[in-house]
Amino acid sequence: MEIRIFGLADDSIVDGPGVRYTVFVQGCPHHCPGCHNPASHDFAGGTLMDTDGIIRKIGENPLLDGVTLSGGERQLMLLGRALIQNAHTLIMDEPTASLDYGNSFRVMQRIESLSAGGYSVIFSTHEPNQAFRYATKVLALKDGRVLAFGPPADVLTPELLEALYGVRVAVTQVLAGGRSFSVCTPYGGEEL
Numbered sequence: 001m002e003i004r005i006f007g008l009a010d011d012s013i014v015d016g017p018g019v020r021y022t023v024f025v026q027g028c029p030h031h032c033p034g035c036h037n038p039a040s041h042d043f044a045g046g047t048l049m050d051t052d053g054i055i056r057k058i059g060e061n062p063l064l065d066g067v068t069l070s071g072g073e074r075q076l077m078l079l080g081r082a083l084i085q086n087a088h089t090l091i092m093d094e095p096t097a098s099l100d101y102g103n104s105f106r107v108m109q110r111i112e113s114l115s116a117g118g119y120s121v122i123f124s125t126h127e128p129n130q131a132f133r134y135a136t137k138v139l140a141l142k143d144g145r146v147l148a149f150g151p152p153a154d155v156l157t158p159e160l161l162e163a164l165y166g167v168r169v170a171v172t173q174v175l176a177g178g179r180s181f182s183v184c185t186p187y188g189g190e191e192l
């Protein structure tokens, strides 16, 4: 599995207790004034690195006291931590909540590639098109009640989406990049 890295420090003594192996994850949307690492902002920047190689290097240094994951975007940190720890289940609460359109797509692509690589990913979202695009199973909840569970195409019907969001919704198919996707679009705007 690959991870996009801004930098690595083999034996840092400033990133936590003792001697640390520090992984600086690439990608940050926050643009804080005076940020010392503007080169780390671009989600498509940095270097793609194989996590097995990073894990091997960590294992080769008996003097390390631990590993520190560093970076500006919390969800990418979580992804990085899961990869470095070789965890195989990720639970993510609205993984793209703070991101713009392009960076949301990049983060969801990373999540999709983790899933394709054998990881189990459970994520919450308020964006039904994200569930259409990335989920294999959808659990639809409203007011603490389960409305439906199953594959997105079975669960995310116009009727279910209208019951969830209280607006009229159309579900259509679009072709993009040679693939067909279901997308939903609200219309009308009036309360049902």
Ligand code: SF4
Residues within 6 Å of the ligand: 028, 029, 030, 031, 032, 035, 036, 037, 038, 040, 071, 072, 073
């Ligand atoms: S969160 Fe950190 S990396 Fe991101 S812009 Fe702010 S200071 Fe820079």
